Amino acid sequence: MEEIRMEYYLIISTLMLFIGIYGFITRRNLLAVLISVELMLNSVDINFVVFNRYLFPDHLEGLFFSLFAIGVSAAETAVAIAIIINIYRNIRSIQTRELNTMKH
Amino acid sequence: MEISLQEIVFFILAAVIVVCSVLAVTTKRILRSATHLLFVLFATAGIYFQLNYSFLGAVQLTVYAGGIIVLYVFSILLTSPEGDHAEKLMRGKFFAGLVAALAGAAVCIFIMVTHSFGAYRIIPGEIPMKEIGHALMGTERYQYLLPFELISVLLLACIVGGIMIARKR
Numbered sequence: 672m673e674e675i676r677m678e679y680y681l682i683i684s685t686l687m688l689f690i691g692i693y694g695f696i697t698r699r700n701l702l703a704v705l706i707s708v709e710l711m712l713n714s715v716d717i718n719f720v721v722f723n724r725y726l727f728p729d730h731l732e733g734l735f736f737s738l739f740a741i742g743v744s745a746a747e748t749a750v751a752i753a754i755i756i757n758i759y760r761n762i763r764s765i766q767t768r769e770l771n772t773m774k775h
Numbered sequence: 776m777e778i779s780l781q782e783i784v785f786f787i788l789a790a791v792i793v794v795c796s797v798l799a800v801t802t803k804r805i806l807r808s809a810t811h812l813l814f815v816l817f818a819t820a821g822i823y824f825q826l827n828y829s830f831l832g833a834v835q836l837t838v839y840a841g842g843i844i845v846l847y848v849f850s851i852l853l854t855s856p857e858g859d860h861a862e863k864l865m866r867g868k869f870f871a872g873l874v875a876a877l878a879g880a881a882v883c884i885f886i887m888v889t890h891s892f893g894a895y896r897i898i899p900g901e902i903p904m905k906e907i908g909h910a911l912m913g914t915e916r917y918q919y920l921l922p923f924e925l926i927s928v929l930l931l932a933c934i935v936g937g938i939m940i941a942r943k944r
Contacts (some may be wrong), residue, residue: 674897677787680822681887683789687796687815687843689880694800697864698873702851703805708813708935709843715820716835722828728898731910735919741838742926746933748843752850753941759854 682720687714701765712744791818809847816840
């Protein structure tokens with residue numbers, strides 16, 4: 672069966688990473704920033720898996736690192752959303768413009 | 776030029792990923808942004824299935840698409856008032872982000888295309904689930920019990936931390 676070239680997958684994940692970086696720079700809502708971070712994490716997972724599949728097919732490092740990265744990103748999202756909800760409770764807004772103090 | 780089924784599936788997934796990621800970071804409404812992120816995660820799971828890593832694809836679908844997106848949608852509904860739109864972007868910020876992203880992407884893709892990765896050695900077919908299970912639960916070399924336990928401790932810490940941060944005082 673004809674396999675797709677590895678570079679195609681890498682190009683897709685690179686595009687996804689830099690779209691995430693663009694969103695991280697330009698978005699003004701904390702949750703939207705978090706969504707951009709999620710895009711970046713996801714693109715790195717694709718890279719791990721593709722390198723594992725194409726270059727080292729008899730090991731499973733890439734698969735397991737992606738698995739653990741998914742777990743870590745779930746944990747990170749949970750804590751970040753808890754912080755964001757707490758911020759919303761204190762200043763009634765989650766726009767980065769209005770976040771100029773960490774005290775409450 | 777003849778196009779195989781693999782390639783058709785790949786190009787559909789690639790188009791979904793690129794279009795939906797762009798929409799996820801540019802759309803004005805935050806809830807739509809989360810929905811586009813969901814489509815990106817589905818397409819990523821499709822790529823894992825296409826690479827014959829079904830276990831990882833299933834994990835991606837259950838943890839990301841099933842768990843994290845629900846968390847996002849709930850928190851968006853909790854924190855965004857009715858009819859909330861993103862404010863107009865300043866021109867300077869927009870161009871700074873666009874230039875940074877395009878320049879970075881151009882450099883990375885150029886390096887990737889010109890670099891030779893060596894010969895591929897693709898083993899066709901699925902990895903047996905038994906092998907994945909043994910690798911996940913073993914303590915020898917190339918086995919991953921320690922990171923697995925570490926993840927469980929990290930998740931516990933995050934549960935406690937999340938409750939501590941978000942509880943009412």
